[in-house]
Amino acid sequence: MKDENKIKELQARLTVEQKELKQTLEKLGDEENDDWYIKIREDDGFHADLNEEADDIEDAERDLAVMSTLEIRYRQVVNALERIDSGEYGICEVCGAEIEEERLDANPAAKTCIAHMAHEDDVDGYANIESDEE
Numbered sequence: 742m743k744d745e746n747k748i749k750e751l752q753a754r755l756t757v758e759q760k761e762l763k764q765t766l767e768k769l770g771d772e773e774n775d776d777w778y779i780k781i782r783e784d785d786g787f788h789a790d791l792n793e794e795a796d797d798i799e800d801a802e803r804d805l806a807v808m809s810t811l812e813i814r815y816r817q818v819v820n821a822l823e824r825i826d827s828g829e830y831g832i833c834e835v836c837g838a839e840i841e842e843e844r845l846d847a848n849p850a851a852k853t854c855i856a857h858m859a860h861e862d863d864v865d866g867y868a869n870i871e872s873d874e875e
């Protein structure tokens with residue numbers, strides 16, 4: 742990827758996405774050294790109603806699932822921004838070739854070319870979504 746303007750555009754998109762992800766993560770959890778932990782709900786330690794307690798656990802589990810998805814994406818975005826800084830952006834981690842522009846347009850945080858999409862080490866389903874595209 743040698744097109745400076747294109748990289749700037751993707752960098753801007755990544756920066757916006759990073760900000761949004763961080764805001765959402767901060768709402769859901771507590772951050773420590775870029776790691777997020779589910780917020781421990783203030784609790785009086787006593788539940789008169791067992792169903793209420795079950796609801797709390799379900800809420801926490803759902804938040805945790807959402808959070809881990811967001812956290813994976815957040816790390817990808819941060820990683821991509823770091824690679825832009827270090828000049829390694831747009832290079833496939835598997836074969837070392839330049840990543841296609843259309844691939845980066847679809848996912849600015851992509852770490853592999855289209856041919857090696859399946860090797861992307863992240864398991865967040867992005868590769869699957871993208872494989873439907875031309």
Ligand SMILES: [Zn+2]
Nearest residue numbers: 833836854857
């Ligand atoms: Zn490749």
